[in-house]
Amino acid sequence: MEQIRANIETIVRERLKDDHTGHDCSHIERVRSLALHIGKIEGANLLICELAVLLHDLIDDKLVDDEEKALKEVTQVLLNEGLPENDIDHIVEIITTMSFSKGTKKGMRTLEGQVVQDADRLDALGAIGIARTFMYGGSKGEAMHLPHLPPRTEPMTKDEYRYGDSSIINHFYEKLFKLKNLMNTNAGRKLAEERHHYMEDFIERFLAEWDGRK
Numbered sequence: 001m002e003q004i005r006a007n008i009e010t011i012v013r014e015r016l017k018d019d020h021t022g023h024d025c026s027h028i029e030r031v032r033s034l035a036l037h038i039g040k041i042e043g044a045n046l047l048i049c050e051l052a053v054l055l056h057d058l059i060d061d062k063l064v065d066d067e068e069k070a071l072k073e074v075t076q077v078l079l080n081e082g083l084p085e086n087d088i089d090h091i092v093e094i095i096t097t098m099s100f101s102k103g104t105k106k107g108m109r110t111l112e113g114q115v116v117q118d119a120d121r122l123d124a125l126g127a128i129g130i131a132r133t134f135m136y137g138g139s140k141g142e143a144m145h146l147p148h149l150p151p152r153t154e155p156m157t158k159d160e161y162r163y164g165d166s167s168i169i170n171h172f173y174e175k176l177f178k179l180k181n182l183m184n185t186n187a188g189r190k191l192a193e194e195r196h197h198y199m200e201d202f203i204e205r206f207l208a209e210w211d212g213r214k
């Protein structure tokens with residue numbers, strides 16, 4: 001099992017090494033620590049959690065052009081490592097259903113999926129979440145704040161959500177402030193609440209400084 005983990009780590013590191021959108025290897029490392037922490041408390045299968053974390057961004061359509069092909073490659077990697085088929089199916093199920101744009105309606109079927117999704121969402125919150133949001137928005141050329149542009153409300157199609165007009169500050173209202181109520185596990189929810197409040201304070205301060213009130 002040590003070997004599987006090491007081999008997959010090498011592949012993931014190679015694929016994500018040029019990412020500057022906030023989905024780099026350090027994101028994977030933080031999500032791994034969070035998933036192991038939450039998974040231990042919740043009694044999940046930690047190897048499944050860990051492998052799903054390592055692989056989860058390799059098929060994200062934010063990062064790859066051909067999702068289907070990327071998924072085939074990921075499955076092949078796990079097959080080559082000799083992982084049992086039901087574990088492979090489980091990991092594939094987790095990484096294909098967990099993203100915000102796809103996963104909000106369906107929900108995660110297994111405890112391991114819930115743990116990994118919570119861990120990934122936590123990395124979008126708090127101080128790290130703020131930093132990643134600005135980094136991602138910057139990489140897409142988005143404006144920091146457009147006071148005349150109100151945050152968009154649901155329902156939005158996936159393309160509207162991703163390509164429509166928005167600002168980095170609006171992203172907090174359109175996605176990040178919603179995540180606290182979407183957490184699956186108690187341990188995840190507790191951490192999310194703390195990080196949520198930190199972001200609320202940040203936005204309040206940001207808007208006050210923007211208007212010259214502070």
Ligand code: NI
Pocket residue numbers: 023027031056057120
């Ligand atoms: Ni991620």
